[in-house]
Amino acid sequence: MNYSWNWGILFEAPYAEWLLSGVAWTIGLFAASMVVGFGVGTGIGLMRIAPIRWLRIISGIYVEMFRNVPLLVQIFIWFYVMPELLPSDVGQWLKRDLPMPAFWTSVVAIGFYTAARVAEHIRAGFLAIPAAQMQAALATGLNLRQVYRYVLLPRAFRIVTPALTSEAISVMKNTSLALTIGVLELMAQSRQIESYTFQSFEAFTAGTAIYIALCAAVVFVARHIEARYAIPGMIQSR
Amino acid sequence: MTLDFSIILEAWPAFLSGMGLTLKLLVLSLIGAIALGTGLAAMRLSPNWFVSTFASSYVNLFRTVPLIMAIFWFYFLIPLLIGRPVGALTSALVALIFFEGAFFSEIIRSGIQAVPRGQFAAGLATGLRPRMVMQSIVLPQAFRAMIPGLLTQSIIVFQATSLVYVVGLSDFMTTTVRIANGSGRIVEVYLFCAATYFVLSYGASVVARYLERRLNR
Secondary structure, eight states: OOOOOOGGGGGSTTHHHHHHHHHHHHHHHHHHHHHHHHHHHHHHHHHHTOSOHHHHHHHHHHHHHHHSSOHHHHHHIIIIIHHHHSOHHHHHIIIIISSSHHHHHHHHHHHHHHHHHHHHHHHHHHHTSOHHHHHHHHHTTOOHHHIIIIIIHHHHHHHHHHHHHHHHHHHHHHGGGGGGGTOOOHHHHHHHHHHHHOOHHHHHHHHHHHHHHHHHHHHHHHHHHHHHTOOTTSOOOO | OOOOTHHHHHTHHHHHHHHHHHHHHHHHHHHHHHHHHHHHHHHHTOSOHHHHHHHHHHHHHHHTSOHHHHHHHHHHHHHHHHSSOOHHHHHHHHHHHHHHHHHHHHHHHHHHHTSOHHHHHHHHHTTOOHHHHIIIIIHHHHHHHHHHHHHHHHHHHHHHGGGGGGGTOOSHHHHHHHHHHHHSOHHHHHHHHHHHHHHHHHHHHHHHHHHHHHHHO
């Protein structure tokens, strides 16, 4: 192997700043996509199990559409196709006046893609709750809304926490796709440092290590949430 | 605006050859990743601490790194290690195999663990070596139970092959981008691309669900 090492490059200007700003963009993408993905996903998941037929059909179509098209294709469609399909003044606004268009497009694309997957987890969580729970809750005099709010939803969320944790890790990894439309997140910055310095090994190692650390942080927070909201007396995953 | 899908017909040969490369990537990476995943799963279940820790570290490493990162790593690392350029196809293929192998190993491991423990003990009692018991008794049963999971993961690999776009391989995705930029018919070309991926993925997922129902009966 013929390679000249230079780990110091990672701590020199401007490369250290590039990495840091890449991390900041990645965290921003992650946070915003999580809000969209988990918010929309919960809504779609509730529609999937609603006692109203057309809600189930619409949400089913949503899930299949967003699950069966690669995320990269979805990002390109939001970025290049959407402005053309929308009414021309909205399209113009998207193209010209929206601040940070690539960032927000990535957030929408990753968020809506994640929502389809979150919805399926939530639905599975609901189906895992014994039907007697709902009957018992209704029997205590709660109305349907209260049953969902105080009995079913809290249980379903606890059941699916492990699945949602791995979904959150997927979101972290998926933020790297934003590089294809020009968001200078962590992956893009690692690549940029590589092409400026030819220190590929160092650049990619730094990027990889940071992704691992970010994912570890997600798992740490998720474990904390899981333990914090655990129902006493239930079997916990350790 | 008016949609004009005649560009799809005009560019048909390019789309076909793009899909050809996508399917080639899919088949080769599936063969490699399932073989690697089987090996990793067997290693994880090994009584040897070093072997099982190596396998679980491998899986955890690849599960927390983006596929794009893996593709770039191998794109630069393989030529450096073997001393000559290998081309984007080989390096992307190796990246897909190493990356997806980690995910397949988890599916295969849970399939192996679903085989009753007594089967292994009984196999050993007949005088077979542990390796033979794994190969001829446990794995054949495990694979039957795993088929739906393997198929679902294969759909994910099919979609993941689109990421070879970042190293410029002419798969279906890259072909789409080139035709869209070249013709200017962005809307039609991307919608056709999305519809194609959708039909193939959704079709495969229907088959996966059917198999799951049949195996559960």
